Amino acid sequence: MSYAKPRPRIDPLTAPFWENARRNILSLQVCTACGDKHLPPSPVCPKCLSSDQDWRPASGGGVLEAYGEFHRAYWNGFADDLPYSSAIVRLDEGPLMATNLVGETSAAKVGAKVRVVFDVVADDLTLPRFELTGD
Amino acid sequence: MASGDLIRDRVSVVGVGNTPYGSFPETDEYGLAAHAFRNALEDSGLQKSQIDGLLVCRIPSYVRMGEVLGLDPGWTMTLPGHGRMAGMAIVEAAMALVTGQAKYVALMYANIGRSRRINYGGDEIPSFWDPWGFTSPGGAHAMMFRRHMDLYGTTTRQLAEVSVAFRHHACLNPDAVMKKPITIEDHEAARRIVAPLGLLDYCLINDGAVCIILTMKDRARDCRKAPVNIIGVGARDEYRESNISLYATDCRYAAVKEAGAVAYRMAGVGPPDIDAFMCYDNFSPTVLFTLEGLGFCPRGEAGRFVENGTLKLGGQLPTNTDGGHLSNSYMQGWALNIEAVRQLRGEAGARQVPDCNVVQYAQATPCTRSIIYTRA
Incomplete structure (x- = not known):
């Protein structure tokens, strides 16, 4: 597909x-x-x-800067995913990344520790996303 | 001497004009801007031939604009259609006046985003973050407001106070697009766009234009109406950490604080002296962030500060008395500046702030600006 x-x-x-x-x-x-x-x-x-x-x-670690949920599809390709998670992570090295939070997200809180995970979304495309470490 | 000090109490607004606000697919930016210019010129009492400075914003061609208006100015500037140029434009035009490059500058802004079906997200504004689905100015502001919620305990019900107050003002403004009063419950029940923000936290998208005519204070006396003087300006741009468009980790606290401090010092006033506040409200949280940066309340306390109608007419700090971007018109700061002038002239009708002597405009954006106006 x-x-x-x-x-x-x-x-x-x-x-x-x-x-x-x-x-x-x-x-x-x-x-x-x-x-x-x-x-x-x-x-x-x-x-x-x-x-x-x-x-x-990068170390793959970071801190949750902010998080939310898109309820509007600015691209048609996201329409079936609504609402989908969105997050900003401050990597341990300093730069910010806009990304998605995956896994168990109910404990999301600004300042929570996160680590990278890799989602193969197409044969030739892997997206680095983040999950809460629980620490 | 800071360059801004050249401007201090030397430049006056002598003409303001606007179009109706709404959907006007039959025209374009030039038609809209010409309409606003005609109204501002009439308001000023000046002849068109006296206009020797032209500043255009969100208008594709300054050449075409000059052709449409029949102008051969001695000074021209064009600024892009970003929602932060109003404050920059007014300061630049003031500098052109004090340095003798023009005697009367007409600044015009036109927006036909509604008729052109602008979405403010997706492929219109491509970024590195598209594959993750992160896009739109509203997305960045939702993220900043989430920080404010988690760090300071701010609630969406407190945020609702901003939208409710501005809608109340829009209902008193004949020009405003939105005329139906809303409640905190309406704000809470509105559909989410990028949570935690919902529809009533977002600015309108509508067509319209605004024109402002500036001249030196000593020439302003010859114009039709009592001049409104610019007594303070302040600025801080932030580009170093701009990789997520419009997102700022500190919700622009430091930039607003700095720009505000410069403007207050130049003007010789402070927050308690502000009779009406015109606050760039692309999204409702921006108002909370701006109030904190300027020192109307301590950092983190804007949610509590705005409770119980602080921003409404009759409240402690009447804010966006025209209805703002949320409920009057999405004129990207420009309409707020003409509202400042109308309040100081006493022309605001049902939404007039009594004894209005000092009005502050502020835009908390990647190019933060504040302008303080007073009655002559």
């Missing part, structure tokens, strides 16, 4: 993130000059402006 939800826009900057995700690795762009870690990727380091950027695995 064809995948009806929005796909990532793959370009030279973002391709490593999605390639890593397919291998169950959550990754961040890291500045090889100053060590700053950022997401989404940037053509230069937003901190020191170096062009020398690499990708490194």
Whole structure:
């Protein structure tokens, strides 16, 4: 069956993130000059402006910044999922990610610890999502 | 000297105008803006030939706009249709005046988003986060309000006070789109869009236009009506952590605090002096965040502050007396600025704030601005 939800826009900057995700690795762009870690990727380091950027695995841990539920489908592909979970996670390395909360979510609370899980949503697409650790 | 100090009490609003608000598929941005310009020009008593500065916002071509209006100005600026340009536009036009680049600037904003069926989400505003289904300004504000709920105990019933107060004002405003009173229960029962926010937390999407004419205070005396003076402006832009569009971890507390402090210092007033407050209300939570940043209440206490009609006419801080974006018109800050002028002139009719001497406008957005107006 064809995948009806929005796909990532793959370009030279973002391709490593999605390639890593397919291998169950959550990754961040890291500045090889100053060590700053950022997401989404940037053509230069937003901190020191170096062009020398690499990708490194993130720890996969983070903290729940915020969470909610979409009751409206801005893309038709989400219509059958309504309402669906949405969340913002602050990764342990610092950057924010918009994502989905999966698994048991009734204990969701701003500040709760989360960890990454990988959902294969299409043959060629894996989405890093997050679940509560219960800690 | 901060550059903003060049503006302090030197620039006046001498003309304001707007179109009706609603759905006007038969026209376009130019037709709407021309209508608002005609009304503002009439309001000012100026001749069209005196307008030598043109600022357009959310209007595709400044050239076409000038052609439609028959203007060859000495200063032109164009700003995109982002919901944060009103405050920036007014400050930039004021700077053009104080630096002698123009004598009379007409600023115009037009929005035909309803007729064009703008959705404010999905493929219209592509982002890195689309594969997760995260999109829309409302999504970002739902997330910020959830933080406020969990961190400070704020409730959706408290949030309802914002929507209920503004709808009450819209019912007193002949121009407003929404005319049916609502209750806290209506707010609670409304369908969710991105929970915890529901339909009555979202701004309208409607067509319309607004025009504002500014000049130097010393020229303003020659205009038809008593001028309204700009006595304070403040700014703080935030781009460093903008990867989730419109989301700010601190609900823009620091930026609003800083922009507000600068505006208050320049104007020589503080929150207790504000007779009416015009607050950018793309979504109802933004009002709570702005009240905290400006110091109308302590951080985290805006929910309690707005209870029992604080923001209503007759309350402690009459806010968005035209009905705001939630119930008057989605003019992205522009209509709030002309409402500030009308309140200070005493032209607000059934929604007039008595003894209105100082009005503050604030937009808590990635480009936070505040403008403080007073009667001459």
